[in-house]
Amino acid sequence: MITLPSRALLALVLTSALAGCASLSPQPRNADITELLAERGGPAVDWSAVAGTDEEAESLERWLSEPMTLDAATRVAMLRSPRLREHYARLGLARAEVLEAVEIENPRLSFQRMSIDGGGHNRTTGLSMPLLDLLLLPAKARLAATDYDRARYDVAGAVLDTVADVEAAWYAYVTARQVAGMREAVSEAAEASAELAGRFHAAGNISALQLAQEQAAASQAYIEALQARADAGRHRLALHTLLGLRGEETNWEASDSLPLPVPAEDDPEQLARLAGDGNLGVLAARAEAEVLADALGLTRKLRWFGGSEIGYEREREADGARLQGPEISLELPIFNQGQAKLARAEARLMEALARVQQAELAADNGVRMGAQTVAALRDVVDIHRQALVPQREAIVARQQERQNFMLIGVFELIQAKVAEYDAYQAYLEAVRDYWLARVELARLVGRRLPSDAGIEARTPSLEEILGPGEAPAMDHSAHGGMDHSTHEDAKPADAEEMDHSMHEGMDHSMHKAAKPAEAEEADHSMHEGMDHSGHDMPADPEPADVPEKSDDEAPSDQHDHHHGAIP
Incomplete structure (x- = not known):
């Protein structure tokens, strides 16, 4: 037995127990994450808005009513993303x-009542607590605070990952x-070429x-247009997720252009230093190693006190005393001296240090x-901007001149125009x-x-x-080297409309082309409003009224050409 004042011991136990919990709130604070995000240029996250408020609904309606820019998409994600709700729960x-x-x-309260032969009872009442918990309480509080920092780094990193995925x-x-x-x-250009080829063949000018080559090229181009439209739909659904x-929230319009590369790229050495000091994955790994190193020290010092209690x-005797x-x-450490605990703590620390090295x-x-890569x-x-696109535009201009002087046929001009469109797509x-690579770099x-x-x-x-073409001249100073003065061609023969549902607001009334041979009529309803009067393909020359040649005999003014080439 150790002689201590009973009231002082009880006060010590209760004070220690209350001190461990009084200073901690049960819910995470907004500042626990927003400070980390603000330091790294991340968005402001109002965690109180995760459950949904009237202000959230008003902000969402305002952002969805305007063209969806990258900044607006990020703001919407901060309010509505299910992944952010998950991260908040993790915090x-x-x-x-x-x-x-x-x-x-x-504490454990014990009560004992024992009968004595001949009459009477001995009563014993006890109150005990684990000694190790009391000894470790300050150290456990310190370890918990460090581990919470690790959790903050993890959650803040997950938020930045969500932002990167949205971008x-x-x-x-x-x-x-x-x-x-x-x-x-x-x-459309390929269909115009195929329709024109059909008229030439009917007049006997081509074999x-x-x-068949023109019709096959048109069918292939039509397939690629359908595939591109489906691909855009998949990307839109992924962004919605x-x-x-x-529901109705998905009826937003997207911004119609991407930003150009920044004027000057960052110094790789500077970025490497920023990553070493601010990469949240690295910071979380370091915090975890710090916790485990501290835990290992405590295990070495206190492994002898495993089952000790205070x-x-x-006790009240039968005679009233x-x-x-x-x-x-x-606990007497005779058989179990805590070797397993010590070995486990050492292994966990080694594993954590290896993760730190791997993260760095x-x-x-x-x-x-x-x-x-960037x-x-x-x-x-x-x-592309300074060479390929201007070169393709120049080729169209020269081919237009040659076609005007009847040095080439309309098929070659259409081919040049298709190549120009392919260059713009590339x-x-x-x-x-470029921007996807910058997202991964960030x-x-x-x-x-x-x-x-x-x-x-x-x-x-x-x-x-x-x-x-009759619109005001386009300013190409932002993407130097592009001269759009060569965008004018004569229009192709009228043909049935295709489905331009991916391009609402564009008027293709001057850019209509024939559908692929034996293909069902497509719908241009989503391409309405786009005026292609300045981008017309060459006017259809009247086929010469000459006897039809055999399929194996090529006409004397035949020009070999290819279609759909991608630069």
Whole structure:
């Protein structure tokens, strides 16, 4: 027995128990995450709005009523994304683990009544608590706080990952929507060529083989247009899932252009330093190793006190005498000296240190590789913008001149126009790939890239690429080298309309083309409003009234050509 004042012991036990829980709130605070996000250029997350409020509904309606920009998509995700709700729940679980870690086991109350031969009873009342819990309480509170920091890093990193996924999905959808429009235009050009070939064949100016080639090219272009439209639909649905939208909320319009590459890329060495100091995955791994290192030290010091208890006991004898005082029970470490606990703690620390090294290595090498990828894709964008697209436009202009002087046929001019559209599509896809690479680079750095502040200029929209020639001259200073003065061609023969449901608001009345041979009529209802008067294909020359040649005999003015070539 250890002689201690009973009241002082009881006060010590109760004070220790209450001190472990009084300073901690049961719910996570907004500041626990918003500070980490703000430091890294992330969005402001109002966790109180996760459950849905009137203000949320008003904000959502306002953002969905305007063209969906990247910033608007991110804001919608912060309000409605199911993934963010999941992350908030994870933060609550981490908070619960902190509360559990700083709690000590409840005291045990014991009561004993023993009868004495000849009459009378001995009564014993006791109150005991685990000694180890009391000794570890300050250390457990410290470990819990560090582990909560690790959980904060994990959840904040998950929020930034959600933002990166939304950005990538937005880039992919906007590009897929533009590509679908380009494939529609290519399909129309191919259909115009096929329809014209049919008239030439009827007049005997081309062979059946040439007609079949034109019709096959038109059918292939039509298939690619349908595939591009379906691909855009899939990307839109994927974006809806990330944003948490459904039903009437999905009736929003997308922004019709992508930003151009930033004026200057970031220094890879600077990005590597930012990743080392601010990558949330690296910080979480370091915090975990710190917790386990501290836990290992405690295990080494206190492994001898596994089942020890401290308490107070009061006994009343049959003759009325009373015995009372504190008690302590110690576990004798004869058979189990805590070797397994120590080995487990050491192994967990080694594992955590290995994860830290892996996270640091992945961040450093990943950032350097990502920076190289971004630089390479930037070069690809510049080549498209400054070389390939202007060259294709110049070819169309020269072919138009040659066709005007009847040096080539209309088929060659249509082929050149198709190649120009293909070049524009490749250019838009190159811009998309550049931004997707930057999204992954920012994910590795763990924050928005410093050069994001220089985002200003944008690519031409689909309407500008395919727009009327009589409109005001387009300013190409933002994507230097592109001269659109060569966008004028004569229009193709009228044909039945195709489905332009992916391009609402575009008027193709001047750009109609024939449907593929034996194909059902398609609907242009989603391509309404786009005026292609400035992008017309060559006017159909009247086929010469000459006797029809055999299928195996090529006409003397025959020009070999190919269709649908992608630069």
